[in-house]
Amino acid sequence: MQHYCNKVRSFLFIIAILSLGFVNAQTYKGVVQEVDNPKNKIPFAKIYLVDLETTILADSAGYWQVDEVPKGVNHLIVSASGYKTAHLDLDFIPNVLLEVELPVAHHHLDKVIISNNGLLHRESITNVESHQLSELNKIPAPTLGDALVNIPGVYQTGIGVGVSKPLIRGLSGSRVVTYLNTLRIQNQQWGSDHGMSMTSLGIGSVEVIKGPASLLYGADALGGVLYFVDEPYAEQNSISGFVQSNFHHNSLGTANQAGIRYSKNSFRINVYGGYENFADYETPNGKQVLNSRFKQSSAKLALGFTKKKWVFNLRYNFYDGRIGLPGHTHDSVPDVTSFLTDNQSRKNNVPAMKIQNHFTSVENKFFLGKHEIYLTLGNTNNLLKEFEEKFTIPEFVVNLNNTLYNAKWRVKLTDHIDVITGSQGMLQINKNGEKANEILIPDAEVLDVGGYALVLGEFDKWRVQFGGRYDNRSVKTMVSGFNESYQGVNYAAGFARIGKKSTVRFNLSSGFRAPTSSELLSDGVHHGSFRYEIGQPGLTTEKAIQIDASYGIHLEDLEIIINPFYNRMTDYIYIQQKDSMINQFQVFEYTQADFAQLYGADMGFHYHPHRAHWLHIESSFSLLFAEDQTKAPIPLTPPARINSQLSFEIHMHRKFKLTNVVLQHLYYFAQNRTGSLETSTPDYHIIHLALNMKVDFDNPLFLSFGVRNLLNEQYIPHLSGLKNLGIPNPGFNIFGSIRYEFNRKNK
Amino acid sequence: MKKATIFIIAAVGFTFASCKKCEECHYDDADGNEAEIGEICDEELEDAEANGYAVGDTTYTIHCEEH
Numbered sequence: 001m002q003h004y005c006n007k008v009r010s011f012l013f014i015i016a017i018l019s020l021g022f023v024n025a026q027t028y029k030g031v032v033q034e035v036d037n038p039k040n041k042i043p044f045a046k047i048y049l050v051d052l053e054t055t056i057l058a059d060s061a062g063y064w065q066v067d068e069v070p071k072g073v074n075h076l077i078v079s080a081s082g083y084k085t086a087h088l089d090l091d092f093i094p095n096v097l098l099e100v101e102l103p104v105a106h107h108h109l110d111k112v113i114i115s116n117n118g119l120l121h122r123e124s125i126t127n128v129e130s131h132q133l134s135e136l137n138k139i140p141a142p143t144l145g146d147a148l149v150n151i152p153g154v155y156q157t158g159i160g161v162g163v164s165k166p167l168i169r170g171l172s173g174s175r176v177v178t179y180l181n182t183l184r185i186q187n188q189q190w191g192s193d194h195g196m197s198m199t200s201l202g203i204g205s206v207e208v209i210k211g212p213a214s215l216l217y218g219a220d221a222l223g224g225v226l227y228f229v230d231e232p233y234a235e236q237n238s239i240s241g242f243v244q245s246n247f248h249h250n251s252l253g254t255a256n257q258a259g260i261r262y263s264k265n266s267f268r269i270n271v272y273g274g275y276e277n278f279a280d281y282e283t284p285n286g287k288q289v290l291n292s293r294f295k296q297s298s299a300k301l302a303l304g305f306t307k308k309k310w311v312f313n314l315r316y317n318f319y320d321g322r323i324g325l326p327g328h329t330h331d332s333v334p335d336v337t338s339f340l341t342d343n344q345s346r347k348n349n350v351p352a353m354k355i356q357n358h359f360t361s362v363e364n365k366f367f368l369g370k371h372e373i374y375l376t377l378g379n380t381n382n383l384l385k386e387f388e389e390k391f392t393i394p395e396f397v398v399n400l401n402n403t404l405y406n407a408k409w410r411v412k413l414t415d416h417i418d419v420i421t422g423s424q425g426m427l428q429i430n431k432n433g434e435k436a437n438e439i440l441i442p443d444a445e446v447l448d449v450g451g452y453a454l455v456l457g458e459f460d461k462w463r464v465q466f467g468g469r470y471d472n473r474s475v476k477t478m479v480s481g482f483n484e485s486y487q488g489v490n491y492a493a494g495f496a497r498i499g500k501k502s503t504v505r506f507n508l509s510s511g512f513r514a515p516t517s518s519e520l521l522s523d524g525v526h527h528g529s530f531r532y533e534i535g536q537p538g539l540t541t542e543k544a545i546q547i548d549a550s551y552g553i554h555l556e557d558l559e560i561i562i563n564p565f566y567n568r569m570t571d572y573i574y575i576q577q578k579d580s581m582i583n584q585f586q587v588f589e590y591t592q593a594d595f596a597q598l599y600g601a602d603m604g605f606h607y608h609p610h611r612a613h614w615l616h617i618e619s620s621f622s623l624l625f626a627e628d629q630t631k632a633p634i635p636l637t638p639p640a641r642i643n644s645q646l647s648f649e650i651h652m653h654r655k656f657k658l659t660n661v662v663l664q665h666l667y668y669f670a671q672n673r674t675g676s677l678e679t680s681t682p683d684y685h686i687i688h689l690a691l692n693m694k695v696d697f698d699n700p701l702f703l704s705f706g707v708r709n710l711l712n713e714q715y716i717p718h719l720s721g722l723k724n725l726g727i728p729n730p731g732f733n734i735f736g737s738i739r740y741e742f743n744r745k746n747k
Numbered sequence: 748m749k750k751a752t753i754f755i756i757a758a759v760g761f762t763f764a765s766c767k768k769c770e771e772c773h774y775d776d777a778d779g780n781e782a783e784i785g786e787i788c789d790e791e792l793e794d795a796e797a798n799g800y801a802v803g804d805t806t807y808t809i810h811c812e813e814h
Contacts, residue, residue: 290813330814348768350812391770391811392793 028069030098032062032078042102045080048232051365051372052306053313055235066236068266070309070367073412078102126494126507127550127563129153129208133200138647138662139690140704140737142248142255142278144200148226152563152602152620153210155638157719161251161281161730162294162323163195163353167719169210169567170598170624170637171223174516179217179227181315182376183361186402186428188384190518192721193529197319197355197382201257201274202300204231210602211546211567212511215469215492218424218450222511222544222569230302230315233268234261240743250708250733251292252344253278259300264746266307272300279346280324284714284731287340289326289722291349296321311365319357324349327530327725336726354385354394370412374422379403385433395525396440397433402426418456420467425449430517440524440533443478444517454492466493473514477521484520486541488512503552508545515539519573519590525583529721532585533575539592544569557608564601572596572628574635577677593628600624616647625673635675639683639718642667655696662706664688671718681723684715690735704737768792774800774807784809 032045041062048055049066051074058064058080074092079085083102090098129151136147145156145164157172158164165172173192178185180198188194209217209225217225234240241260247253259272277295280288297320304313328351329338361378379402386396404426411419428446432439454467469490476483494507522535550563571592578587604620622641626634648661670683690706712732716723769788772795776782782802787795792811799806 328812345813347813389810389812390796391768392796 027065027067028092028094028098029063029065030100032058032064032080032100032102034083035101035103038099038101042080042083045078045083045100045102046235047100048077048079050075050077051367052311053233053304054306055232057235057238068306068308070369072367072369076100126209126211126213126492126509126548127505127561129210130205131207132205133203136206137200138645138660138692139664139688139706139708140246140735142246142251142253142708142733142735144198144203145196147200148206150643151206151208152604152643153622153624154208155622155641155719157192157636157717157721158195159193159721160289160292160324160326160727161253161278162292163193163325163721165189165192165195166226167638168208168224168226169565169600170626170634174220174519175223175513177213177217177221177225179225180317180359181228181230181313181361182363182374182406183315183359183378183380184218184402184404184406184424184426185359186380186400186426187355187357187382188398188400188518190516191526191529193325193353193526194384195323197321197357198228198317199255199274199276199296199298199319201298202231202259202270202272202302203228205229211548211565212490212509212544213492214471214488214490214511215452215454215467215509216422218469219448219471219473219488220513222513222542230300231259231261231270233270233302233304234263235743236263237265237746238263238743239746240741242739242741244737244739246735246737248278248708248733248735250730251278251281252346262746266305268304270300270302272298274298277346279344280326280341281730282344283340283728284709284712286731287337287342288344289727290339290341291324291328291351292326293346293349294321294323295346296323309367311363311367313361313363315359315361315363317357317359319355321353321355322348323353323355325351325353327722327727334725339722339725339727348391350387350389350391352387354387356383357381372408372410374406374408374410376406377404378406393437394433394435395437397436398441399431399433400428401431402428416458418458420454420456421452423449423451438524440522440526441518441535442480442482442521444482444521445474445476445478446517447474448472450488461497461499463496463498464494467491471512475514475517475520477517480521482521482537484537486514488514488541488543501553501555503550503554505548505550507548509548511544511546513542513573515541515573515590522590525585530585532582532587534587534589536590536592539573539590540571542569542571542573542592557610559606560604562601562603565599567598569596569598570594595629596626596634598624598626598634614649614651616645616649618647619644627673633673633675635678636719637671637673639671639681640669657694657696659692659694662688662690662692668715668717679724681716681718684713685711686713686715687711699740699742702737702739702741704735706735708733708735770811772800772809772811774802774809776807777805782807787811 032042034040043060045058056064056066073089076090077087078100086102136150141147143164148154148166149156153169155167156164168176174190187197207227213221213225239262243258246255255276257274261270275297280292282288299318301316331338358381364375366373382400384398385394388395406424408422426448430444450471452469457464471488473486490510492509496505520535520537522533526533546567548565552561573592575588576591578589580587600623602622607617620643626637644665646663650658666686668684672680674680687710688708693703695701709732714728716728769786772784772787773781795809800809
């Protein structure tokens, strides 16, 4: 009884504390002004309160006001045209005018390659690549995967245009964890033909952690983390929206999106819808790749409100796609012409995958002085159907339902030290459909639970971090009686010195990955990859330790970064081709190597010369070596790559203006370090060009035209799933894009 | 307002209206030649894919994919 009474008291105490917080919040006022001349107030500056996900606009005299904000330190991003964007932690003190000062941008680097200000940077000492999607799409890409490869160290594998899987430093699939806001996404990512099944709809930015990051993101984050962040809500008390259409002539592809964002006091809502339809793509020799067509619909809803110390968000994402699987023929002696056609079509065909996703999350954030509490509850449901020969009867149907929680408590111990503790867990239920002709993975349940603690210190220019984590994964099947548990202990430690002109980072992190149910239990035909796959119930957990260092120089007009790394993996799980066939399919079996090492570097610079304010020159170089215990290369290692971009920014004072011209050159080196049954890949160049324009009405119209693969280069990426069939990537592709935006204040 | 309501109802109706699913199919006859069946739709297509396509006393496996 006493125990029960104590629980009730504790509960009432927490409610009382929360209530106090609600009562105590009040109005704060501030001003945005120039650093060198505080008398110069900056009109219409945009102030984004990161944790509260609230945007407010300063008035014509530079003054702003906000009500629903807890007392204490808040993280702000303040931007204004002609000034450098400021990221700052501002102490909100009642009855004090809060002054935010911005320096004039004489010749600013509008896109930095070393970012210290992404969402994940607050909790990670390692390099986090943080990019606005609009930056990655300066030359509009047909798919989200094509946009992501502009990030150094990130590549893509897949089948044609419709299936794209990101690789981070040579690792992909189950070794890369994808988050959409605070929700971890599960979509049978073990399969080489199972792409991201997401579109760019409503995505504002993406952040990438390269290398093991299990400490904060749990089991499986061995290769890295892709963290997609939704577009922010509309500015407070305003409504905004857009309609956008993209066209790609090569595959007669259209991608149409529309969205509306509304904010009234503490309530806000974003609603989006999109539809993409691509016919078979054309190779440089003018032939179409049969069945490379795909279509996908998506919708997104974000609904939130802020109540003083409480931020609430409900998010829902829907995706429905039918993706053709090229590389299929009935010819008894096939060659590349068996997979090509002269008739470009977008009609449903087989083989194909049909995918439907429902991602739902409920996020709660509480700000209680020195304490911050985050709690996300979510569910992801992925229904995958693979059609082989028949249109109405799938060969393979599997539903992956994942229910999860993500809880975090952050406390400021002193002015310099923060502690974060948290726990994540998920229950995955993998169930085969009754209509399926075949079963590849048996019905199974996977239960993950993990807890971690992390200490963050900030002393002047120095930041330090260390922490540890424990995880347990249980896998059990419904029929065969398989029931195993896997444990992982992980850690991360590092330091960074973030100066005005240079940044040094050093990080040691570990990761682990328990074998997936597909690696343990597969026994059947995988129609998406045209092979018979056999799992190994005796597999143990895969472990990795990475040393990552980086040195960056950031001057007014030049930025340089060098980021070497060494990732040592033990008990590395991979799928190996066997010398046998079952039901006319080549047999592949999962196996484990004692040791694998991946090492290399990402380097880059961004130059924006004093004497030519209109010019930006950027280039990055990605290099990776991957080998097993005998120093033999591991298959599917991406080749080295140089990605260079020239951007000519044009400032025209008229209604119709050319805003920039962007020229991109990609050079992929030859890959001659190949696995035992793998062929080498020659080097190739790709050039893309885009002209971006704006019609400057009250509601602006943005236009973009250009060409991808300007030289009509015939190439087959080393990582392409169609490489062994000799099917090249798309040739010359003219694209066009039009986007209409509006934004107005609510009455 | 009235126009907007009509537009929304039409859009929702169009979105959720079921489309007829038809495919051009053939089967390989006893001599190994392709015999065109023509277009088969909906339940008939599902039945032919599940149980085969009967021509006289013989039941054939049908193929509808584009080559």
